[in-house]
Amino acid sequence: MSDNLVLEAKSVSKFFGTITALQNVDLHLNKGEVLGVVGDNGAGKSTLMKVLSGLYKPSEGSLFFDKEKVTLNSPRDSQNLGLEMVYQDLALAGNLPIGDNIFLGREPTRKVGPFNFLDHKKRKQLTEEHLAKLKINVKSADQKVEELSGGQRQAVAIARATAFNAKIVLMDEPTAALAVKEVGKVLDLILNLKKLGVSVIVISHRMDDIFTVCDRVMALFQGTNFAESELKNTSRDEVIGWIMGKKD
Amino acid sequence: MDHGEKRLMDKNQESLFVRLIPFFERYGILLLILIMIAVLHLLQPDVFLSWRNVTNIFKQVSWQSMLALGVFMVIVTAGIDLSVGSIIMLSLMGLAIASKAGMPWYVVMLVAPAIGFLCGMFNGIGITLLRMPHPFIMTLGTLYIFRGIGNLISGGVPITGFAEQIRVIGNGKIKLDVIFGEGAREYIPTSLILMIVIFFIFWIFLNHTRIGKWIYAIGGNPGAARAAGINVDRILIIVYTLCGFLAGIGGLILAGRTNSAYPNAGLQSELDAIAAVIIGGASFFGGRGTVLGVFAGVMIMGILRNGLNLMNVSVFWQQVLIGSIIILAVYIDVLRRQLATRT
Numbered sequence: 031m032s033d034n035l036v037l038e039a040k041s042v043s044k045f046f047g048t049i050t051a052l053q054n055v056d057l058h059l060n061k062g063e064v065l066g067v068v069g070d071n072g073a074g075k076s077t078l079m080k081v082l083s084g085l086y087k088p089s090e091g092s093l094f095f096d097k098e099k100v101t102l103n104s105p106r107d108s109q110n111l112g113l114e115m116v117y118q119d120l121a122l123a124g125n126l127p128i129g130d131n132i133f134l135g136r137e138p139t140r141k142v143g144p145f146n147f148l149d150h151k152k153r154k155q156l157t158e159e160h161l162a163k164l165k166i167n168v169k170s171a172d173q174k175v176e177e178l179s180g181g182q183r184q185a186v187a188i189a190r191a192t193a194f195n196a197k198i199v200l201m202d203e204p205t206a207a208l209a210v211k212e213v214g215k216v217l218d219l220i221l222n223l224k225k226l227g228v229s230v231i232v233i234s235h236r237m238d239d240i241f242t243v244c245d246r247v248m249a250l251f252q253g254t255n256f257a258e259s260e261l262k263n264t265s266r267d268e269v270i271g272w273i274m275g276k277k278d
Numbered sequence: 279m280d281h282g283e284k285r286l287m288d289k290n291q292e293s294l295f296v297r298l299i300p301f302f303e304r305y306g307i308l309l310l311i312l313i314m315i316a317v318l319h320l321l322q323p324d325v326f327l328s329w330r331n332v333t334n335i336f337k338q339v340s341w342q343s344m345l346a347l348g349v350f351m352v353i354v355t356a357g358i359d360l361s362v363g364s365i366i367m368l369s370l371m372g373l374a375i376a377s378k379a380g381m382p383w384y385v386v387m388l389v390a391p392a393i394g395f396l397c398g399m400f401n402g403i404g405i406t407l408l409r410m411p412h413p414f415i416m417t418l419g420t421l422y423i424f425r426g427i428g429n430l431i432s433g434g435v436p437i438t439g440f441a442e443q444i445r446v447i448g449n450g451k452i453k454l455d456v457i458f459g460e461g462a463r464e465y466i467p468t469s470l471i472l473m474i475v476i477f478f479i480f481w482i483f484l485n486h487t488r489i490g491k492w493i494y495a496i497g498g499n500p501g502a503a504r505a506a507g508i509n510v511d512r513i514l515i516i517v518y519t520l521c522g523f524l525a526g527i528g529g530l531i532l533a534g535r536t537n538s539a540y541p542n543a544g545l546q547s548e549l550d551a552i553a554a555v556i557i558g559g560a561s562f563f564g565g566r567g568t569v570l571g572v573f574a575g576v577m578i579m580g581i582l583r584n585g586l587n588l589m590n591v592s593v594f595w596q597q598v599l600i601g602s603i604i605i606l607a608v609y610i611d612v613l614r615r616q617l618a619t620r621t
Contacts, residue, residue: 071489105507106507109507121499121501121505121506122500122502122567123494123495123498123502123503123565124499125494125497125498125499125564125565126494126495126498130491130501134494134502134506135503135506135507135508136507137488145487146488147482147486148485148486148490148491153308195436
């Protein structure tokens with residue numbers, strides 16, 4: 031395996047009582063690589079993402095960040111290791127402006143005497159720089175998120191995930207809730223992240239997404255590794271077959 | 279003028295109107311206050327804007343504004359605090375008992391805010407740690423509990439007569455001899471200064487600190503706040519504690535004003551506080567509203583009551599009017615939002 035390995039899961043299993051959500055699943059991700067994860071509902075995709083982000087503890091198996099074995103106790107731990115998750119429900123506060131959402135919980139502050147006050151100027155500047163870097167177009171960094179379209183919100187959620195130099199970004203169905211004309215912009219954004227050297231894992235049902243942005247695709251079926259391939263060595267029909275549990 | 283031209287004109291006028299919306303959104307409520315002042319001045323030219331009447335309004339709203347400010351923060355988190363009227367009564371009773379027990383005045387003065395602080399913390403802990411399904415239920419319970427305790431410790435009878443130092447906060451006067459000459463009757467009430475200082479501090483707190491930002495974030499989407507690593511329960515406990523603390527300060531002001539602690543103190547004032555917050559433009563669903571709006575809401579209630587009293591309008595009509603204004607204020611908000619979100 032290459033020296034660029036940033037994330038690896040080795041024979042991860044996750045049990046919920048008598049239910050087996052994941053069974054001996056392996057996953058690896060290289061620097062600047064976009065990995066597509068496909069599978070039917072209940073195949074274990076979301077569970078695997080939650081294990082990688084530290085929301086769930088694996089029942090068995092181990093995780094390696096930059097080839098070092100780690101134990102994640104909460105999403106905070108994975109964030110500290112440079113992994114960010116973009117949630118399917120976006121986890122944005124609509125009443126707050128874009129910049130506030132991007133920096134929520136990690137606001138830049140300045141000290142005045144013994145007190146820490148929000149540094150509104152710096153937040154605005156950092157927001158504008160970051161949006162420009164990701165080529166995200168919005169009217170103003172002060173626009174409230176509830177005034178944005180679904181695609182713009184998705185972009186803000188991704189901007190939020192990458193604002194602190196994330197090395198790995200996990201995205202759960204990033205285009206599922208979007209209008210057709212907005213899907214392209216979000217996919218461009220993913221390719222942009224790749225150019226910036228960020229590794230991305232994308233869960234998607236949409237073959238168009240997978241075949242536009244991914245370098246490699248892996249399929250889960252009933253909680254196990256089912257198939258995996260470089261994108262150039264497979265086809266849409268084959269991948270759709272994997273989702274339904276068919277392999278030649 | 280043909281139809282095309284007319285349509286164009288309509289469009290221009292409309293866009294001017296649309297452009298004015300943000301202006302009204304921000305300053306409309308201050309405009310409303312100015313109109314109220316102008317009308318009342320025309321109706322009562324000798325009395326309404328007299329120094330005595332204006333200071334009277336401020337003295338009246340000063341303790342109510344403390345409740346409104348606390349309830350405002352709670353409402354921003356999409357919560358509610360029904361117990362503030364009972365907290366003000368309990369803290370007033372506690373103060374009175376400490377005073378009767380002969381404690382030094384500076385200790386007595388601390389008793390009211392301290393009791394308010396503890397009551398608020400009790401609410402906050404109940405809502406978060408006991409996992410009450412809604413703050414309405416917890417604070418409805420403590421509405422009865424706190425007033426009940428207040429009556430238990432006082433025996434249900436009024437306690438009157440406090441030391442002058444204790445009354446300074448609610449009844450003190452800053453003489454303006456320097457401006458108006460020796461022996462002038464014009465003065466600024468201490469409670470007005472206190473109100474301005476406290477509103478300013480909480481404006482800073484809500485707009486320029488991280489916790490303030492998180493309070494708004496929780497009101498907007500508690501899930502987003504949690505995902506951002508914010509300890510939502512901790513912030514909620516802080517908010518309810520501060521709300522109780524402010525009600526305790528309200529109790530201290532009221533002690534100075536009335537020189538008495540009485541069983542009906544603050545009765546139903548939680549509803550006045552909620553009304554002021556809603557009139558001031560805060561959203562009942564959380565995440566929206568400003569400290570300036572709360573101040574305006576409190577002033578509108580105060581000016582309205584004062585004006586109607588000056589004109590000898592019966593209390594019953596005042597109730598009808600205030601109720602109507604709440605509904606009207608929220609309806610205007612509904613219309614505004616329809617305009618803002620149209621496509």
